[in-house]
Every structure is written in C-alpha cells, then in structure tokens.
Amino acid sequence: MTSPPLSDLTVVKRAGRIAAVQASVALALVLLVVGGVVFAVYLRAQNRQIGAELRTLAMTADDANDPPPDMELALRENNGHISTSDGGEPGVPLLTGATGFSDIHANGREYRTLVVDRPEGRVVAMTDLAPYHAGRNRLLMALGFAELAGILASIAVVVLLSRRSVRPLANALALQRRFVADASHELRAPLTVLHTRAQMLAHRVGTADVRTLQKDADALVADTRALGDIVDDLLASATMAARKQARDRVDLSAVAMSVRDSMASYAHSIGVTVNLECESADGTAGFDVIGSAAALRRALTALVDNALGHVHHGGTVELRVRRDGAKVTATVADDGVGIDPDAMATLFTRFSHGAEHTTREGREPYGIGLALVREIADAHGGDIAVASKPGEGATFTLTLPAAPPA
Structure with a gap:
C-alpha cells in the first residue's frame, strides 16, 4: 500500500x-x-x-x-x-x-x-x-563543557533560524494554495457558462435563424469579456506586491478623465451616467501624485466598475478629484443600493463581496477589485475609505500624497 x-x-x-x-x-x-x-x-x-x-x-x-x-x-x-x-x-x-x-x-x-x-x-x-x-584535565573538562554548551546553543540557534527562514516560505505556499483554490472556485462558474453557451451555439449552427445565432454569439462574447476581466484582476493582484512600482509624476485628474471616458459606453448601455468633477481647494494647485499611472487607472476603474454594479438603472456615478493641501483625493459616489453593514468589515478582503448587484445581469461578483484597490493605495502611501448607508448608495475615497512642486 x-x-x-x-x-x-x-x-x-x-x-x-x-x-x-x-x-x-x-x-x-x-x-x-x-x-x-x-x-x-x-x-x-x-x-x-x-x-x-x-x-x-x-x-x-x-x-x-x-x-x-x-x-x-x-x-x-x-x-x-x-x-x-x-x-x-x-x-x-x-x-x-x-x-x-x-x-x-x-x-x-x-x-x-x-x-x-x-x-x-x-x-x-x-x-x-x-x-x-x-591542568590538562581541567582544560579538557572546560573544553568539554564549552563544546557541549556550544553544540547545544548552535543547535538551538540553527533550529530557530531555520524555522524563521522556512516560515515565510511555508506562509507563501499556504497563501498560494489559498489563492489558487479561490481563483479556481471563481473561474469555474464562468467557464461552465462559456462551455454551455459554446455547446448551444454549435448545436444551433445550420438550424437556427440568424437573429438567434447572433444573440448567442453576443452572449458568448460578453461572457468571454467578463472572464477576461477576472483574469486581469487575478494577474494584477498577484503581481502587485511582487514588482517594484513605477515612481512617475501622474496627473490624477487626467487618469480619472481617461477612466470616465473608457467606462462611459458601458455605463450608457446599462442606463447609468458617469460624471467627472475636478476641484482644487485653492484653485491653483494641480492634482499630481507620485506613482504608477497604470496602477492608479486600475484602481479608479475598479471603483467605478464597482459603483456601476450597485447603482439602479437611471442612476448616477460621481467621480470627483480634489486637491486639498498635501493630499489628492479621488471619490467615487453612487446613488445605488448601498453596502450591507455586515459586509463592511471584509469589504477590501480578497474574494469577499456583497450580495446586492443591480446592473450586472448574468455577471457574478468576484470580490477582487476592491482588494486590489487597497493594495494599490498601500503601494502609493495612501488609503482607501468607504462610507455607505443601505439604500442610499456608497462613497469610496482614495487618498494619496500630493507630489511635491515640480
């Protein structure tokens, strides 16, 4: 055996x-x-x-x-x-x-x-x-005790150091196993849907009318796009802590405008309006921060995408960038369903998500985006905060240190 x-x-x-x-x-x-x-x-x-x-x-x-x-x-x-x-x-x-x-x-x-x-x-x-x-016997006895004490001390030190050196690797393996298990769980459902839709499309080719085939093909494309979003989240989340972040001067208002423009079409398709407002407390200071433009775009995209998933048809998502002294904030507010108070404690925990999604028909929540936002905020020396009341929407505020004067 x-x-x-x-x-x-x-x-x-x-x-x-x-x-x-x-x-x-x-x-x-x-x-x-x-x-x-x-x-x-x-x-x-x-x-x-x-x-x-x-x-x-x-x-x-x-x-x-x-x-x-x-x-x-x-x-x-x-x-x-x-x-x-x-x-x-x-x-x-x-x-x-x-x-x-x-x-x-x-x-x-x-x-x-x-x-x-x-x-x-x-x-x-x-x-x-x-x-x-x-005298020789005394020396031998002293050396014997010293050797024994040294050997025991060396064993204790080596065992302690080996445990400390192995512990991070063991923790990394445990985290890797948990990540793979959670990712496998999250990917299983969309893969099953894709497989089912592909089978249905294959069976209907040659028998169904063009409109039905087009509908199935559009659904297949939409599910593929959703799966791509999940994979992008997983890859970004896995590499965020491993690679050194860029340290560029980034105009956060320009990043917010790019995010607003890229999400506008999707928001319009679900009947939601995305507005952008940039405001400086003294009217002259810019919105520059130090960091990675790609990472900050990912963070704002995740916040807007999260808001779009919780707002009602006909609702509004407000994206506001504000400079206040040594801080630059990006606020994403929606007038949707809000956040369950019981979910607030684990809101930024990977693979944790709420149950209320109003505009994502057929799209399951994966609980990766907000955890990634927290990691991006930490990597840039900033913070992410949330305020919400059930039924009155939610407001996420990403706070970052302002870049020094150029």
Missing part, C-alpha cells in the same frame, strides 16, 4: 529540519576542531614551559639542596660524589645514562627529566608531571 503524497508545507518543514540538522552537525564539527586545536596549542606551550624550567634548573643548580617546588635534583661531581634532593633518588640511575629529555615512572609518579653534563659534573633535573596533568 503506497503512502499518500506529502503536501508542499510538509516537504518545506522537513527540508527545514534536515537543513537544521546538517548545519548543527557542521557547527559541532567546527567546535570540535577548534577545541582540538586549543588543546594541542596548550600541550605545546606546556611542554615548552616544562623544558624551559628543567634547563634553567639544570644549568643554574649549585647543589642538590632546595630545588623549586615539584622539582628534584641529582648531581654527580667529577670525583664521583653523588648528591640528591629529598625526592631525587629516582634520578640517580640517569647519572650514568644518556643526556637529554626523558620521562620516567617512580614511586607512583611520572617525572620529566633532563640530563646535562657540566664542567663540574653531571646534573639530572626532574619535575613532577602531576600538576601539569591536572
């Missing part, structure tokens, strides 16, 4: 855990290497210290009495007389051996010895290695 396929989120989390383990192992190995190097350097320095102390004692000792702590002496004069310090007896056999350094064990202790020949005789200097071994 095969196991079910893993979700993208599960794969991302698993990859993050694997990366955390690999990074932790790598850091642990680095810490172990560093600890080994530190210990090797310490041993080398310790051996040099022992050698230097033995040479100093062997070359400066006048007799075997009172050697430094943890050090012993054995001397043989040229006349054969041998003398030792209190604990120097283990060095007597070396008085007849070879010169140089060596390690010996005697009386349960380990000594490092140095045999040198001097004009007055042979000298054996010895030092007890127990204190040095104790």
Whole structure:
C-alpha cells in the first residue's frame, strides 16, 4: 500500500529540519576542531614551559639542596660524589645514562627529566608531571563543557533560524494554495457558462435563424469579456506586491478623465451616467501624485466598475478629484443600493463581496477589485475609505500624497 503524497508545507518543514540538522552537525564539527586545536596549542606551550624550567634548573643548580617546588635534583661531581634532593633518588640511575629529555615512572609518579653534563659534573633535573596533568584535565573538562554548551546553543540557534527562514516560505505556499483554490472556485462558474453557451451555439449552427445565432454569439462574447476581466484582476493582484512600482509624476485628474471616458459606453448601455468633477481647494494647485499611472487607472476603474454594479438603472456615478493641501483625493459616489453593514468589515478582503448587484445581469461578483484597490493605495502611501448607508448608495475615497512642486 503506497503512502499518500506529502503536501508542499510538509516537504518545506522537513527540508527545514534536515537543513537544521546538517548545519548543527557542521557547527559541532567546527567546535570540535577548534577545541582540538586549543588543546594541542596548550600541550605545546606546556611542554615548552616544562623544558624551559628543567634547563634553567639544570644549568643554574649549585647543589642538590632546595630545588623549586615539584622539582628534584641529582648531581654527580667529577670525583664521583653523588648528591640528591629529598625526592631525587629516582634520578640517580640517569647519572650514568644518556643526556637529554626523558620521562620516567617512580614511586607512583611520572617525572620529566633532563640530563646535562657540566664542567663540574653531571646534573639530572626532574619535575613532577602531576600538576601539569591536572591542568590538562581541567582544560579538557572546560573544553568539554564549552563544546557541549556550544553544540547545544548552535543547535538551538540553527533550529530557530531555520524555522524563521522556512516560515515565510511555508506562509507563501499556504497563501498560494489559498489563492489558487479561490481563483479556481471563481473561474469555474464562468467557464461552465462559456462551455454551455459554446455547446448551444454549435448545436444551433445550420438550424437556427440568424437573429438567434447572433444573440448567442453576443452572449458568448460578453461572457468571454467578463472572464477576461477576472483574469486581469487575478494577474494584477498577484503581481502587485511582487514588482517594484513605477515612481512617475501622474496627473490624477487626467487618469480619472481617461477612466470616465473608457467606462462611459458601458455605463450608457446599462442606463447609468458617469460624471467627472475636478476641484482644487485653492484653485491653483494641480492634482499630481507620485506613482504608477497604470496602477492608479486600475484602481479608479475598479471603483467605478464597482459603483456601476450597485447603482439602479437611471442612476448616477460621481467621480470627483480634489486637491486639498498635501493630499489628492479621488471619490467615487453612487446613488445605488448601498453596502450591507455586515459586509463592511471584509469589504477590501480578497474574494469577499456583497450580495446586492443591480446592473450586472448574468455577471457574478468576484470580490477582487476592491482588494486590489487597497493594495494599490498601500503601494502609493495612501488609503482607501468607504462610507455607505443601505439604500442610499456608497462613497469610496482614495487618498494619496500630493507630489511635491515640480
């Protein structure tokens, strides 16, 4: 029996855990290497210290009495007389051996010895290695604790960082899945309508009269145009946050006039009038803002299109552009059905929409346009606000920072 396929989120989390383990192992190995190097350097320095102390004692000792702590002496004069310090007896056999350094064990202790020949005789200097071994053990213990603490800390840090680095990707995948699911849901209905109309048109070719075929063809074209609008909304919404917005000087009144002209024919076909008014508070300031003309046109088009969908036949949509100090506002007001108070909280949420649409016969709401307006407003450092009363229409106000004087 095969196991079910893993979700993208599960794969991302698993990859993050694997990366955390690999990074932790790598850091642990680095810490172990560093600890080994530190210990090797310490041993080398310790051996040099022992050698230097033995040479100093062997070359400066006048007799075997009172050697430094943890050090012993054995001397043989040229006349054969041998003398030792209190604990120097283990060095007597070396008085007849070879010169140089060596390690010996005697009386349960380990000594490092140095045999040198001097004009007055042979000298054996010895030092007890127990204190040095104790220092090495303390260093090893300290390094062990440091290594363990470092490894645990590195694991914790790597796990934390990996989780933080994976979380945005996991969130992006979740958002992508939600977007695809919602888009698929929104596109399914118009695609079904298109398919049905195309089938009907194919069946009627050769049998129906020209007027019926023309009606079906016009309906098919209208549905195709509606589907194109949805796709445009989806693409614009998906790319709005991903690409860097243009930073041009844009005359918002000119953008509003272009939107009014482009929407006038459609508004006339549904019996609605679109009016445009541009007003400056001091009568001289322009309506320039900094941003993307294409994005701002899209925002105003979405607001006007939304108003046209909620106004009654014979109604009016007012598009007003106003300059007031450091702000430029574009207001779209209609005298339609208004907005349900329960829908106000989610009005600018993607795929959220109200139920009252008066002039869009056969055209379903998709709840993308107003969410896109909010994204465009945020990208331009502005804001979008709405005021409405059920049955008295709605007013949307897009507020943008005015461009500095040219």
